[in-house]
Amino acid sequence: MAPKKVLDPENINENIKKLVYAVRGELYIRASELQKEGKKIIFTNVGNPHALGQKPLTFPRQVVALCQAPFLMDDLNVDILFPADAIARAKHYLxxxxxxxxxxxxxxxxxxxxxxxxxxxxxxxxxxxxxxxxxxxxxxxxxxxxxxxxxxxxxxxxxxxxxxxxxxxxxxxxxxxxxxxxxxxxxxxxxxxxxxxxxxxxxxxxxxxxxxxxxxxxxxxxxxxxxxxxxxxxxxxxxxxxxxxxxxxxxxxxxxxxxxxxxxxxxxxxxxxxxxxxxxxxxxxxxxxxxxxxxxxxxxxxxxxxxxxxxxxxxxxxxxxxxxxxxxxxxxxxxxxxxxNPPKPGDISYPKFAEESKAILDSLRRRAHMMTDGFNSCRNVTCNFTEGAMYSFPKIKLPAAAIAAAKRAGKAPDVFYCLKLLEATGISTVPGSGFGQKEGTFHVRTTILPSEDDIPEVMRMFKTFNEDFMAQYEGPQSRL
Amino acid sequence: MAPKKVLDPENINENIKKLVYAVRGELYIRASELQKEGKKIIFTNVGNPHALGQKPLTFPRQVVALCQAPFLMDDLNVDILFPADAIARAKHYLxxxxxxxxxxxxxxxxxxxxxxxxxxxxxxxxxxxxxxxxxxxxxxxxxxxxxxxxxxxxxxxxxxxxxxxxxxxxxxxxxxxxxxxxxxxxxxxxxxxxxxxxxxxxxxxxxxxxxxxxxxxxxxxxxxxxxxxxxxxxxxxxxxxxxxxxxxxxxxxxxxxxxxxxxxxxxxxxxxxxxxxxxxxxxxxxxxxxxxxxxxxxxxxxxxxxxxxxxxxxxxxxxxxxxxxxxxxxxxxxxxxxxxNPPKPGDISYPKFAEESKAILDSLRRRAHMMTDGFNSCRNVTCNFTEGAMYSFPKIKLPAAAIAAAKRAGKAPDVFYCLKLLEATGISTVPGSGFGQKEGTFHVRTTILPSEDDIPEVMRMFKTFNEDFMAQYEGPQSRL
Missing domain, CATH: 3.40.640.10 (Type I PLP-dependent aspartate aminotransferase-like (Major domain))
Incomplete structure (x- = not known):
């Protein structure tokens, strides 16, 4: 038998062993595996806007690119590719x-x-x-x-x-x-x-x-x-x-x-x-x-x-x-x-900067509504409106049979639900237990960051999955 | 009297209070103060080559600038400012x-x-x-x-x-x-x-x-x-x-x-x-x-x-x-x-990259010799050759009178020496006690990073300071 490692998992810092980091936890790891297997994954587990298609603001990237390559500013042609205020700003920061x-x-x-x-x-x-x-x-x-x-x-x-x-x-x-x-x-x-x-x-x-x-x-x-x-x-x-x-x-x-x-x-x-x-x-x-x-x-x-x-x-x-x-x-x-200290009115780059940032914020506001409304239209799901930040945190009323099935699978009920959601739709969320929730309640956290064009389809997939899940564990929708 | 703070220095994490970080310690803080007062400081306390004038390698900066501003690669004029292999590499990393x-x-x-x-x-x-x-x-x-x-x-x-x-x-x-x-x-x-x-x-x-x-x-x-x-x-x-x-x-x-x-x-x-x-x-x-x-x-x-x-x-x-x-x-x-994975022979950017990196390494090698030889030419100073890394760590044989003067000033002898060096020359070093040294020996750490043109003057300033210091505490050079 090989000798026990110095850094055997039994012998490492206990605080590290005990800590849990749900945002990159079981759900994320399973999602990464599925992605490797070729499944299309919609990562809504972390507030990571650019990963879901948000484009960077142009002006800041121009400035930082020039700071990285200051020799460009010695080139007479630099103004073909960069506006004058980005050049001035890069020199200022340098x-x-x-x-x-x-x-x-x-x-x-x-x-x-x-x-x-x-x-x-x-x-x-x-x-x-x-x-x-x-x-x-x-x-x-x-x-x-x-x-x-x-x-x-x-x-x-x-x-x-x-x-x-x-x-x-x-x-x-x-x-x-x-x-x-x-x-x-x-x-x-x-x-x-x-x-x-x-x-x-x-x-x-x-x-x-x-x-x-x-x-x-x-x-x-x-x-x-x-x-x-x-x-x-x-x-x-x-x-x-x-x-x-x-x-x-x-x-x-x-x-x-x-x-x-x-x-x-x-x-x-x-x-x-x-x-x-x-x-x-x-x-x-x-x-x-x-x-x-x-x-x-x-x-x-x-x-x-x-x-x-x-x-x-x-x-x-x-x-x-x-x-x-x-x-x-x-x-x-x-x-x-x-x-x-973003561009100010009057700056060359201001109109573009203002347009880009307004478009992002306006779209996030619309997405916050689309997602809240979408969740509230689902069976056994209720959701407070996302007044700010980047997340939706709907409460899922899980049927007793689903809780029992989760128990048999050795999973927390919300983890069970989120794993099923992931397998069925590719939507990678984080279960409420990763954030803490009142005993006996179950939640899912998603970001509101899928692109505005994608959200209707994401919400449709969620609704279909949820309906199937509820039907499986609770029977057909009684109100239908 | 104001109530005691929650984060009163008496009540914070003991491990933080106990830790010592000499590279940014008393000497560095004093050097920063002197700089604010307008004194020219030569920071040799940290291995920070660009702060002492080393120019960044061109190719990596081009690649990272393009990664920061990928929209440049949609511009037909991008090749006026960037070589084709930097563009290809940026696309590859993105x-x-x-x-x-x-x-x-x-x-x-x-x-x-x-x-x-x-x-x-x-x-x-x-x-x-x-x-x-x-x-x-x-x-x-x-x-x-x-x-x-x-x-x-x-x-x-x-x-x-x-x-x-x-x-x-x-x-x-x-x-x-x-x-x-x-x-x-x-x-x-x-x-x-x-x-x-x-x-x-x-x-x-x-x-x-x-x-x-x-x-x-x-x-x-x-x-x-x-x-x-x-x-x-x-x-x-x-x-x-x-x-x-x-x-x-x-x-x-x-x-x-x-x-x-x-x-x-x-x-x-x-x-x-x-x-x-x-x-x-x-x-x-x-x-x-x-x-x-x-x-x-x-x-x-x-x-x-x-x-x-x-x-x-x-x-x-x-x-x-x-x-x-x-x-x-x-x-x-x-x-x-x-x-x-730097540029390889045959790449457009290889000759320039090879030239830049060779120039830096060759110069560092010469500087390692210049500094070692410079220290070894000083009274009461001996120094092993810098075979690698970026530092010179000469041993200073401090006279008993200097050790006594340090004690009166409430300083460790090597801290005392380094502070005097800083005040006299603007050379910011780190005393050996920040790294640990055998009981009764004293050292100074400098980087070998001042530019090659500056080193003769830095070593001259050091030598003059050291001679004056030794003369003050030991009397005139006996071997003269």
Whole structure:
């Protein structure tokens, strides 16, 4: 017999073994296998717009291409292929670097880009922002990891997370050895946050010896799509003040809003509006990225976080952690710069940029409606409207016979349903259990990202599958 | 009094507080301050070639620029600015993606690039490599973090690291809560590895209840610049086999070789050459990057690691950890693809590519000699030749009066020396204590990356400073 490996699965870091990352979990792996076998797969498991056909915005790509190949700007013919404002912008960003895109930047990112981010936040919120408290990161997940890592000292430190939640949070809390303290969102109340629920979960956690030190919220919601009201955010901040909790604001979908009643409002702005003792005490980290919005530049890994009310020495400690990886990728930093300072009216590239971004956002808004309406037309399926973000999270009322069949197959009922959906249609979703859901309820998360032309067919395939599934486990539609 | 912060520096993760990252430590921070005040700083603290004027290779930048702006390839004028083989290569890499550079790839990286890496390893070593065991990462540090994270379960798990070592290792071992077990390199023996020393350190560690599970080595060495012989690598592998230790091979400088006696040989090749029971048992992870070599594309964050003899389930667990960050940056992956498959003789772009890369390597070789000779011409300074990598690591014999002055200033003697050097000359180095050194010896790490034209002046400034320093603390040069 071969000797046991040093890295035998029995002998590795337990936190890694325990963590679950559903977005790239069993469903994704099965979908990848089917794709290898030649089946056409519609990947709606991750918010990855370009993978489903969204075209990149032209101007930012022109600028970054020129930054990658600055020698083009020494060629007299460069203006045949590039507009003058893209050339000017590329030169501007290169002046932020010492050595172009190939040189490490400061571990927090290029000072010039951090200044541009601070200016953007100032314009957005009406309150000053300090570039020294802005960190650029390789995607927002990296920033979240840094914050959770510094916050969590051991398994008795807890972080409140919404249920359903994006599994980045549960996975990272597990990885760094802390405890997730759930607070349930109310599906009936449009997935709103309920501070009473949070308070009772904190009390419950304390009884178990857990110190709740952080609270994650996602606005607009993932996977739940709700947009939080200002009143709701005020309650949340008051709660964090009273309970001495750091607020982690996942605001990566701030450009993805599909209704007009509740425009995006940042936690920073609400906090500052509230004045002392909130505005000068509540510790806040807010995350934003180029992967979402109308940009969808997921593969570039560009993001930032802003710190508010943090102890200066703690900021230094975060700087030290960021330094281990030396530098976030520099092209991604340029994308962040472009996101916070897009072309303005009067710029050569403005009309095209405005047209492209409006077309994407308008289409996402239509798709949000098409998918919600589609799900609500299906037997045993109900779905809140996607007010923001990129996801639809319908509730599926699974018949008892289906639950029993799932049990026989050794699968969670929603995993069973999603696997059947995948095999029948090629639609790759994530089961609600990957995000958490109230005991006895079952959900499916899809993105709203299939192209607008494809959605009717995707929804038709879903409806047919669902009808067949329900007929198999519940009998023919009684209302027919 | 303001209430104590949740993230008060007293109340954060202890492992973060304890970790030290010298490359971006006190010296770097002081250098940044001086730069802000207008002083000209020569940053030799990090191996960051483009920051010191090295120009990027043209062909890879052309290819990546086209991948960023694929619409250029629909323009009939594209061939005015781009050669045909760059266009063909860009199309080829885009065919590896689903949605271009803006889409997340698989968490291990694009399958096409991983296949190209495996082919490169096969050509380099003469042994097959499996793309499923290759992970692309945002810089090699990210891969090292994954491996140390899965290896270390608690503070009783130890990892052997060379002293002097690159502080990524000490910092990451501290971050994930393990114990660094030092093995000292022998400066007198050209910084060679001594297996007897390792064995005694393992015994020592065991007495303290530490299980040594991993061994890091860096070849060519950082900061020490030595190139390991095949015989030395065989001893190392035999030792890891006998002691049941995973080998972490930092081989990021494999293209940076400045002597002909010991060309680079990979740990994978030596392992496979040794045959069973070594070749089928010793667990190995090997790291490589686009940040070093003649590429120096640090800011792009492109790298890979290859796993050998790992348990398949452990590979799955690593995949899960990589999935938390969803995807390494895709432009960086394209750079890895280009590094492992550069232009070949007969390609349009080959002559230029060959000329550019040869010029860089030839110059680095000359610079390695210039710096070593320069240091050895200084009073109280001795320096082993930089056989490979990008660093010079001279030993400074500090006079007793300087050590006493450092003590009065509350600084380690080598930090004191480096700060004085910085203030006097603007040369930003890293003190040997940041890498570890034998008790009572003092070193300075510089890169050999200042441009060839600048090096004589840099060495002249160093020599003058050093002479003044020694004269101040030891009196005038006695041999004069």
């Amino acid at each position: 002046s932020y670097t010492s050595g172009g895109l190939g040189a490490y930047s400061d571990s927090r990112g290029l000072p010039g880009i951090r200044k541009d981010v601070a200016d953007f936040i100032m314009r957005r919120d009406g309150y000053p922002s300090d570039p020294e408290l802005i960190f650029l990161t390789d995607g927002a997940s990296k920033g979240v990891t840094h914050l959770l890592n510094i916050l969590i000292r051991n398994e008795n430190d807890g972080v409140l997370c919404p249920i359903p939640q994006y599994p980045l949070y549960s996975a990272t809390i597990q990885l760094v050895g802390g405890t997730l303290v759930p607070y349930y969102l109310s599906e009936e109340a449009g997935w709103g946050l309920d501070v009473k629920e949070m308070r009772s979960q904190v009390l419950e956690a304390r009884k178990k010896g857990i110190t709740v030190r952080g609270l994650v919220f996602i606005n607009p919601g993932n996977p739940t799509g709700q947009c939080l009201s200002e009143a709701n955010l005020r309650e949340l901040i008051q709660f964090c003040y009273e309970e001495h909790i750091v607020l982690l604001a996942d605001e990566v979908y701030q450009q993805n809003i599909y209704q007009d009643e509740r425009p995006f409002i940042s936690a920073k702005k609400v906090l500052m509006d509230m004045g002392p003792p909130y505005s000068n005490n509540v510790e806040l980290a807010s995350f934003h990225t180029v992967s979402k919005g109308y940009w969808g530049e997921c593969g570039q890994r560009g993001a930032y976080f802003e710190l508010t009310n943090m102890h200066p020495k703690t900021v230094d400690e975060l700087y030290k952690v960021a330094s281990i990886a030396l530098s976030p990728n520099v092209p991604g930093q340029i994308f962040v710069g472009l996101m916070v | 065919s590896y993606t689903s949605g271009g550079l803006g889409a997340y790839s698989d968490s291990r990286g694009l399958p096409g690039i991983r296949k190209d890496v495996a082919d490169f390893i096969m050509r380099r070593d003469g042994y097959p490599s499996d793309p499923e065991l290759i992970f692309l990462t945002d810089g090699a540090s990210k891969g090292v973090t994954h491996l140390l994270n899965i290896l270390i379960r608690n503070e009783n798990d130890g990892v052997l690291c060379p002293i002097p070592q690159y502080p990524l290792y000490s910092a990451t071992i501290q971050l994930v809560g393990g114990t660094l077990v030092p093995y000292y390199l022998s400066e007198e023996a050209g910084w060679g590895l001594d297996v007897k020393e390792m064995r005694s350190q393992v015994l020592e560690a065991r007495k303290k209840g530490i299980t040594v599970r991993g061994l890091v080595f860096i070849n060519p060495g950082n900061p020490t610049g030595q190139c390991l012989s095949e015989a030395n690598l065989r001893e190392l592998i035999q030792f890891c086999y006998e002691e049941h230790i995973v080998l972490l091979a930092d081989e990021v400088y494999q293209q940076n070789i400045y002597q002909d006696e010991r060309p680079f040989i990979s740990a994978k090749k030596v392992l496979m050459d040794m045959g069973p029971p070594y070749s089928n048992n010793v667990e190995l992870a090997s790291f490589h990057t686009v940040s070093k070599g003649y590429w120096g594309e640090c800011g792009q964050r492109g790298a890979y690691f290859e796993l050998t003899n790992m348990h398949p389930k452990t590979v799955d667990e690593l995949y899960k950890v990589a999935s938390i960050a969803l995807s390494p940056n895709v432009p960086g992956q394209i750079f890895v693809g280009l590094m492992v």
